[in-house]
Amino acid sequence: MLRLSRRLEMIAEDVPAGSRLADIGSDHALLPSYLAGQGKIVLAIAGEVNHGPFEAASKQVNESGLGSIIEVRLGDGLDVVAPGEVDVVTIAGMGGALIAAILDRGREKLGAVKRLILQPNVGEAIVRGWLLEHGWMLISERILEEDGKIYEILTAVPQAETTVTGEELYSPFTLPGGAVADRELLLKMGPYFVIEASPAWVTKWERELDKLSRVCGQLEQSSLEASQEKLAALREEMKRIGEVLECTQKAKP
Incomplete structure (x- = not known):
């Protein structure tokens, strides 16, 4: 077979x-x-x-x-x-x-x-x-x-x-713990996944945060205005992802 x-x-x-x-x-x-x-x-x-x-x-x-x-x-x-x-x-x-x-x-x-x-x-x-x-x-x-x-x-x-x-x-909602899952975030992280928060999904986004952190480290070495703007945007993205992960874990029994 x-x-x-x-x-x-x-x-x-x-x-x-x-x-x-x-x-x-x-x-x-x-x-x-x-x-x-x-x-x-x-x-x-x-x-x-x-x-x-x-x-x-x-x-x-x-x-x-x-x-x-x-x-x-x-x-x-x-x-x-x-x-x-x-x-x-x-x-x-x-x-x-x-x-x-x-x-x-x-x-x-x-x-x-x-x-x-x-x-x-x-x-x-x-x-x-x-x-x-x-x-x-x-x-x-x-x-x-x-x-x-x-x-x-x-x-x-x-x-x-x-x-x-x-x-x-994709309607925005507030997770237990206060993080807001808006349309952009739900498209990125998955509307069903955000609610279910399975171990594989959590691992995926923890890895993504590690990857983004490395990119931020590289951008910190540059004084170019475009690099600093990108750095600020990535830090904000990491903050939002991190808040969602923290809230989904708090919601678990």
């Missing part, structure tokens, strides 16, 4: 049974092969933009005997999909800016899509912002640490499919 990393397993768990899947940047077609083998999807398109991964994905599908369910296609982003052909799209292992660009360029392909499952390696706030701006409602945020890296999995549905609005989801 095909085994997946825990990251891909968590993505697979969010794919509804009976889905018609497009896995963009499929990387050996592992996710669609696993789902097809489980009988969870009725068809899949594994999209790859480069010839090497395309050949590897084609080999995986052929060797697993799943060619009647999975079709590997060579193309850029959602170019591999026809309008109305799929109802679930997964995009994993890319930067948030690239994921948002793929979705934006392929918006006409999303009319029949009922679920987006996105796993940005960085730039999660960019993905949340794109979803909010384009009528997609974030319904789930999941996070895990695997092999020393932390991954976020963001699942969204069309706004018409849920009664909660984006404005409600």
Whole structure:
């Protein structure tokens, strides 16, 4: 039986049974092969933009005997999909800016899509912002640490499919302890994550604070006005992140 990393397993768990899947940047077609083998999807398109991964994905599908369910296609982003052909799209292992660009360029392909499952390696706030701006409602945020890296999995549905609005989801609120989680901070840190404050999420932001602290140390060595302005902005960002982390920990029993 095909085994997946825990990251891909968590993505697979969010794919509804009976889905018609497009896995963009499929990387050996592992996710669609696993789902097809489980009988969870009725068809899949594994999209790859480069010839090497395309050949590897084609080999995986052929060797697993799943060619009647999975079709590997060579193309850029959602170019591999026809309008109305799929109802679930997964995009994993890319930067948030690239994921948002793929979705934006392929918006006409999303009319029949009922679920987006996105796993940005960085730039999660960019993905949340794109979803909010384009009528997609974030319904789930999941996070895990695997092999020393932390991954976020963001699942969204069309706004018409849920009664909660984006404005409600990102509405500012005050955490126990007094820190205000405003729209900008919720886009950055995740509206569900801020409430749940899981250990992996806390670790992610503690690491981010360490990274920002190192950048501040470098900026302190410069007397340039632009550097000092950047330093002040970073210190304010660190202050707000730190306050949220402190408040979420205080709120735990």
